[in-house]
Amino acid sequence: MALNDDRFQEERPRLGCGRELDDLWASIDDPPTAHEQSCPDCRHARAALHHLASVTEAMRDADPQDPGLQPGDRVRNAIMMVARAEVRRGRRAPLRTTTLGTIDISEQALTALIRFAAGTLPGVHARRCTISTSGEGRRRPIAGEAVDVGDIRITLKVAVASSISIPATMVALRERVGTVVQAQTSITMAQIDIVVEDLYDV
Amino acid sequence: MSDEPAEATVVDLASVTRTLRTALLELPGILRLEPTVHSTLTRLRTSAVDSVQRRLKPTNDGPHHASSDGLVLSLADGLLAVQIDIATDIGHSALTLAERAQTLAARTIERSGFTVGSVAVTILSIESGSAPTERTAPED
Numbered sequence: 234m235a236l237n238d239d240r241f242q243e244e245r246p247r248l249g250c251g252r253e254l255d256d257l258w259a260s261i262d263d264p265p266t267a268h269e270q271s272c273p274d275c276r277h278a279r280a281a282l283h284h285l286a287s288v289t290e291a292m293r294d295a296d297p298q299d300p301g302l303q304p305g306d307r308v309r310n311a312i313m314m315v316a317r318a319e320v321r322r323g324r325r326a327p328l329r330t331t332t333l334g335t336i337d338i339s340e341q342a343l344t345a346l347i348r349f350a351a352g353t354l355p356g357v358h359a360r361r362c363t364i365s366t367s368g369e370g371r372r373r374p375i376a377g378e379a380v381d382v383g384d385i386r387i388t389l390k391v392a393v394a395s396s397i398s399i400p401a402t403m404v405a406l407r408e409r410v411g412t413v414v415q416a417q418t419s420i421t422m423a424q425i426d427i428v429v430e431d432l433y434d435v
Numbered sequence: 436m437s438d439e440p441a442e443a444t445v446v447d448l449a450s451v452t453r454t455l456r457t458a459l460l461e462l463p464g465i466l467r468l469e470p471t472v473h474s475t476l477t478r479l480r481t482s483a484v485d486s487v488q489r490r491l492k493p494t495n496d497g498p499h500h501a502s503s504d505g506l507v508l509s510l511a512d513g514l515l516a517v518q519i520d521i522a523t524d525i526g527h528s529a530l531t532l533a534e535r536a537q538t539l540a541a542r543t544i545e546r547s548g549f550t551v552g553s554v555a556v557t558i559l560s561i562e563s564g565s566a567p568t569e570r571t572a573p574e575d
Contacts, residue, residue: 308479315470322559328530333537334517334553336530342561349525349563417529417561 249274258282326382328418338418340364347387350413354406356394360430363388386424392431403427448501448508451515451547456503458543459519459536464527468505469520469559477502514552515544522560529558 246254250272257275260266261282269275296302304312323340330336344362351359366384389410393399407425414420459465481500499510505520517540523529533556540554 312472312475315475316472318469319472325557328533328558331534331537333541333551334555336533336537336556336558338529338558339560342529342558346525346529346561349561417525418558419530 248272248278254278261286326385326420328382328420343385343414343418343420344387346414346417347389347410350410351389351391351406353413354402354409356397356402357406358392358433360390360392362390382420383423385420385422386426387422388426388428390428390430392433393429395432395434399429403429448499448510448515451544451549452501452503452506452508454547455508455517455540455543456506458539459506459521462532462535462539464524464532465521465536466524466560466562467522468503469522470504471520471559473518474502474505474507474520477507510549511552513550515549516552517544517554519554519556520559521556522562523558525561525563529561533558 248254248257250268252272252275257269257278261279265275265279269279321341323344325337325339326343328336328338343364347362348359351357365386365388366381387410389406391406393402406427410425411422414422456468459468477500481502501508507518509516519536519540521533521536523532536556537554541551544551544554
């Protein structure tokens, strides 16, 4: 490593007066020192570096409009696909903080888990599931806001078979959803509201 | 016999990312590492900056960020921070899997000669069992 550093030091360009060009560049925004005012090498180098900076800035300003520097359709579409998926994942809920770091779960993963749990019960078809918290009138937290896992309330809409006993099935459904979510995430839900919005014939 | 003291081998971040990715995907219950906007843009940016740096300063240290789908590694002040985004199989406890992923990542990082800063895991998806598949973000 030391050898590399020595070689790098030797390769660093120097001006005719012996000064390293990098040192001059480091203070290019400061007023010229007494040496830089009197030394023709430093004066010339400062002028050249100022010119280089202005040219670079002009090129950088032009880059956003340069068609040759725009991402291709394939890259753009793929990025947008990832971005749309990220929007669908919704907010994050912190599950646990270990000695190594945090563990979060996305709102989409949680609702998918709830729908899956509901769907394992015979005669129940899970539909829309929403997550809210009790604060400020059971509002849905806005995007980017962390969900308080100690206060998760869900509303699950289902369609049920016309042949089943709805009250008994709803008790079993609450228990099933609560158990599966607890086992998968350690979240104990504060409230599980179920809306039977449709009946279907078996 | 050399008088030089033995030193831990430190490999580059891209190698650690590849090793970590392979190790995580072998963990039973992890279906995928999910690409995010963060991991995708970090990969594109790292690739572009690395390419420029290699041309301008061949002796420069390697990049301080590395990324692949669902993985972002950032090196700062000698500590390596990792963000892992996973899709898990519903047949396994998602939380337990996330903790295993943290431990595995920390072990992999230490074996590579880096010091672990933090390992954050986000469970982005829980799905009913299927064979592990790769969902790929754009190539740069």
